[in-house]
Amino acid sequence: MRTFTLGRWWAEALGWVVIDENETEIEIRQSPDRLPGIIVGIDREEKVVKNRLHLDLRPDDQAAEVARLLDLGARRVDVGQTRDEPWVVLADPEGNEFCILG
Structure with a gap:
């Protein structure tokens, strides 16, 4: 991209x-x-390791924000988080991880 x-x-x-x-x-x-x-x-180099910078976004409504960002082209990512975590890990269209806090 x-x-x-x-x-x-x-x-x-x-x-x-x-x-x-x-x-x-x-x-x-x-x-x-x-x-x-x-x-x-x-x-221009391919991503091969974890991001050096990680953004956390704190919305009013976590579920709505996750849905909106998925509609924009984000995708869910598994970075080893448990199902009990109060955040959702997503990646932007180039694979840069970020979290949506609950």
Whole structure:
């Protein structure tokens, strides 16, 4: 997946907007005039180990947020969590894991 596609996916997932993009990175923010922003850069190497950065999202309604993100293209991931955990582990379209907290 190209960087701008993944950056746009995260903008949609977070309800943010795209501020700037070029061939190697895309910046997203909550609103154009509000910092901080997140810059998603391109890495052409295949993912082979656990993420060095792991995001946890805390929604109002966990089940609704999981369903919404799955509809956007996320997928459920098993990273060894138990069924009793109060979070759900998902991966974005490039396989980067993140959790939806309960």
